[in-house]
Amino acid sequence: MKTATDVAHCDDLxxxxxxxxxxxxxxxxxxxxxxxxxxxxxCRLLVAGNGGSAAQAQHLSAExxxxxxxxxxxxxxxxxxxxxxxxxxxxxxxxxxxxFARQVCAHGRAGDVLMLMSTSGASANLLxxxxxxxxxxxxxxxxxxxxxxxxxxxxxxxxxxxxxxxATVQELHLVAVHMLCEAFDRTVERGGRAGEDAP
Numbered sequence: 001m002k003t004a005t006d007v008a009h010c011d012d013l014x015x016x017x018x019x020x021x022x023x024x025x026x027x028x029x030x031x032x033x034x035x036x037x038x039x040x041x042x043c044r045l046l047v048a049g050n051g052g053s054a055a056q057a058q059h060l061s062a063e064x065x066x067x068x069x070x071x072x073x074x075x076x077x078x079x080x081x082x083x084x085x086x087x088x089x090x091x092x093x094x095x096x097x098x099x100f101a102r103q104v105c106a107h108g109r110a111g112d113v114l115m116l117m118s119t120s121g122a123s124a125n126l127l128x129x130x131x132x133x134x135x136x137x138x139x140x141x142x143x144x145x146x147x148x149x150x151x152x153x154x155x156x157x158x159x160x161x162x163x164x165x166x167a168t169v170q171e172l173h174l175v176a177v178h179m180l181c182e183a184f185d186r187t188v189e190r191g192g193r194a195g196e197d198a199p
Contacts, residue, residue, distance in 0.1 A: 013171055016163035020172055027159045028176055031141060032183025033194050035113060039064070040192025044076035046108055046138075048100045048129060049117035052170050054081045056117050060177045068181040072188055078107060080129075100129035110137030117173060118142070119166040121149025130154045143176060145169040 035045060045064065047057040057079045064077035080103045081087055090099045104114060114133040116126045121144035130140045130151065142155035145166065152158035159176060163169045187194065 009167070012164050012168045016161070016168050016172060017175075019162060020175070024159055024161075024172075024176060025179065027157070028179040029183045031157070031159075032180045032185075033187045035180070036184045036187030037192055037194060038111060038113060039075040039077075040188065041111075043109070043111045043113070044078065044107070045113050045115060046078050046080055046104060046133075047115040047117070048080040048126060050081075050123050050125070052166075053117040053119060053173070054079070056170065056173050056177060057115075058082055059174070060115070060180070063177070063181045064184070068178070068185055070185065072185065080104070080107075097124045097128050100125050101132040104129050104132045104138070105136065108133055108136050108138045112138045113141060114138050115141045115143065116151060116155070117144075118149075118151055119145040119169045119173075121145060121147075121151035121160070123151070126151055127154060143173055 049057040061077040061079040064075045087099045090102045140155045142151045142158040147160035161169045161172045
């Protein structure tokens with residue numbers, strides 16, 4: 001039996017989804033295409049988030065190292081929270097705000113992409129990681145909740161999901177991950193080259 005809570009949650013999701021396709025699709029198509037070109041050339045993706053966003057980050061890295069739908073070569077993608085020994089050691093020795101930045105310094109290279117996921121866009125450890133990524137010459141993408149927020153203003157590119165609750169933002173972040181993977185795989189099928197209609 002449906003409850004008022006069930007209905008409200010679904011209504012929030014449907015309302016947010018109505019506009020999402022229009023403003024998100026061009027960004028995610030561009031990101032997926034760019035990421036395929038870079039990873040095919042030997043660059044890598046580093047991705048980070050906290051809590052539920054950490055789960056989304058790991059979901060994305062799994063799709064790229066494994067596969068999204070069809071079989072294809074694996075690509076280098078690291079979810080920075082997944083190395084629990086490193087993250088806990090860094091948090092213990094340097095503070096939680098450094099747990100991603102120090103890994104960015106260790107693993108990131110010029111030309112790599114750092115994708116940061118946050119429903120609030122205000123996580124201090126992600127902001128420090130973005131600063132470190134820029135220092136080493138990486139491109140920073142932010143996938144956040146509603147703008148304005150500190151993370152989206154720090155990133156090179158951003159997709160700010162317009163939704164009323166953190167739960168709905170996270171649900172649309174998963175949709176965004178899959179849309180990005182669709183664009184990534186299309187570009188890989190073309191041999192890692194952007195299409196003629198790509199931006």
